[in-house]
Amino acid sequence: MPGIEQTHALSVQQAPSPLMQRSLQILQASLSELKHLVGNEMRVNPTLEEVTSSRDFSLLGGEPFSLQEEWDTYFVQSNFSSLAAEQHHHLINSLIEASTLQSSLRKEVVLMETKAEDISIALLIIGSLNEAGYLEASVEEIASLAKARPEDVDAVLRQVQSLDPAGIAARNLQECLLLQLRRQGKATHLESRIVKLCLNQLAHRRFKEIARVLQVPLAQVCRAANHIAQLEPRPGRILEDSVEPFVTAEVTVRKGRDGEYHPILNNAGLPRLRINSLYRELLSREGSNREVREYIQKKIRAGLFLIRSIQKRQQTILGAAEQIVIRQQKFFEEGFTGLYPMTMGEIAKAIGVHETTVSRAVSGKYMDTPYGVLAMRRFFTSGYRTKSGGFTSSESVREEILRIVAGEDRYNPFRDQEIVALLRGRGLLATRRIVAKYRVQLSILPSYLRKKVPAP
Incomplete structure (x- = not known):
C-alpha cells in the first residue's frame, strides 16, 4: 500500500x-x-x-x-x-506613501465622535476589509479580538458602513448594494426590493420573472435594473491609490x-x-x-x-x-x-x-x-497562427475582441462562439476557450449580462 x-x-x-x-x-x-x-x-x-x-x-x-x-x-x-x-525585491522604500483603502478609512475613523473603545473596534473592522471593501471577518471574531460584546461590534460596524464610499464594510454583495441604495434614500423603493428578493434573477437579467414575482410592470423593473447597474459592486476600488x-x-x-x-x-x-x-x-x-x-x-x-x-x-x-x-x-x-x-x-x-x-x-x-x-x-x-500561415500576438487578439464587443448590438450582443467566428473572418484562428479567457482578462461580461433589455 x-x-x-x-x-x-x-x-x-x-x-x-x-x-x-x-x-x-x-x-x-x-x-x-x-x-x-x-x-x-x-x-x-x-x-x-x-x-x-x-x-x-x-x-x-x-x-x-x-x-x-x-x-x-x-x-x-x-x-x-x-x-x-x-x-x-525592491532595493528602496517607496518615495510616495500609497493611499490605500485602509489608510483612507482610518483617517475618517479618527474623526468619528465616539468612545475610544469603539474607535478600536472600528480599526479592527477596517483591518479586516479585503481589497474590494468587503468585511471578511465575522462580528463574533472581531468581538473576540476586541474583547467586546457582539452587539457592540454590530453597532460600530453600522457606523463604519456610514463612512465613504457607500457600500463599504458590507459582508456580501446584497448588503453592499442595499447600503448604497439606503444612502440614496431608496431603502423602500423597488430597487431595494429587487436586491432583497430577486438578486439571482437580476444577475441573469430575467426581468420578466422579477416583474411577475414582485407584481410590478416590466418597464419599472427595467428602469430599476438600470439604476442598480450604476451601483459599485466593489466599493473598495474607489479608494484604491489614485496616484500612479x-x-x-x-x-x-x-x-x-x-x-x-x-x-x-x-x-x-x-x-x-x-x-x-x-x-x-x-x-x-x-x-x-x-x-x-x-x-x-x-x-x-x-x-x-x-x-x-x-x-x-x-x-x-x-x-x-x-x-x-x-x-x-x-x-x-x-x-x-x-x-x-x-x-x-x-x-x-x-x-x-x-x-x-x-x-x-x-x-x-x-x-x-x-x-x-x-x-x-x-x-x-504568446502568439496564434493566422489563416495566412503566419503568427499574431495575443495582444492583437485581445485588441480585436475589444473592437468586436465595442461595435456589437447592445440588444443582441455576440456570444463567445460568434466572436470566434468573427475573429476567424479577420484571419485569427482563436478558439472559444481563448476568447472566454481574454474576455475575462478584459473585464468583459458574458453576452447574457451585456444584453440590454428594451423597455416595453
Whole structure:
C-alpha cells in the first residue's frame, strides 16, 4: 500500500556570492532605484567620485572580468527560472506613501465622535476589509479580538458602513448594494426590493420573472435594473491609490532619418563614476600604513565592481531594447495590433546571454514609445497562427475582441462562439476557450449580462 515516506538526497548547487547577488540586484533595479543605490554607495565609499566633464573615463588597470559569464554560469548551474526572476525585491522604500483603502478609512475613523473603545473596534473592522471593501471577518471574531460584546461590534460596524464610499464594510454583495441604495434614500423603493428578493434573477437579467414575482410592470423593473447597474459592486476600488507610481523610461524609441525606429538609452540623472585619483596615489605611495592600504584597496575593488556592474546593466538593457525594436517594427508603425509573438529566449540568443538575464534586465523597466510609456515585458507575448500561415500576438487578439464587443448590438450582443467566428473572418484562428479567457482578462461580461433589455 503506497504511503508517505521520507527520503534523503544529496545535490550540489552553486550559491550566489555576495558580489553576484549585488550585480544581479543592480541588473534588476529600476532607474530610480539604481540612482538611490549609487547615491548610497557614494556616501560610504570615499574612493568613488562623479565625472563632471563630458570626457569619458577609463577604469583602473587590471585584468578585465565578465559579469555576463558569471551571471550565465550561475543561472545555468542553479537552474534558475524566468518566473523566479519576476519576483522583484525592491532595493528602496517607496518615495510616495500609497493611499490605500485602509489608510483612507482610518483617517475618517479618527474623526468619528465616539468612545475610544469603539474607535478600536472600528480599526479592527477596517483591518479586516479585503481589497474590494468587503468585511471578511465575522462580528463574533472581531468581538473576540476586541474583547467586546457582539452587539457592540454590530453597532460600530453600522457606523463604519456610514463612512465613504457607500457600500463599504458590507459582508456580501446584497448588503453592499442595499447600503448604497439606503444612502440614496431608496431603502423602500423597488430597487431595494429587487436586491432583497430577486438578486439571482437580476444577475441573469430575467426581468420578466422579477416583474411577475414582485407584481410590478416590466418597464419599472427595467428602469430599476438600470439604476442598480450604476451601483459599485466593489466599493473598495474607489479608494484604491489614485496616484500612479512614478516611472522613468529606461529606453526611448524614436524614428531616425533612415525611417527606422531606434532605441536610445536613458542615462539622465545617473551619475557617471570613476575612482578618485587621490586614492590611487595614496595606494601607490611607499611606506603607507598597512591598514590604510587594505582599506583603500577594499573600497577601490567595491567601487570598480559597482562601475562595471552598472556598465554591464546598461549594455544588457540596450541590447535587449535593440532586439525588441528590430522584431517589433510593425508595432511601432501600427500599434498594439502589430505586436508579433516573441519570447525572452529569442532575445537572449540574439544578444548572447542567458534567458533569465533578459528576464531580470526587463523586469520593472519601461520603454518610451510613440504609443506611450510601456513596460518592456509587454513586448513578450504568446502568439496564434493566422489563416495566412503566419503568427499574431495575443495582444492583437485581445485588441480585436475589444473592437468586436465595442461595435456589437447592445440588444443582441455576440456570444463567445460568434466572436470566434468573427475573429476567424479577420484571419485569427482563436478558439472559444481563448476568447472566454481574454474576455475575462478584459473585464468583459458574458453576452447574457451585456444584453440590454428594451423597455416595453
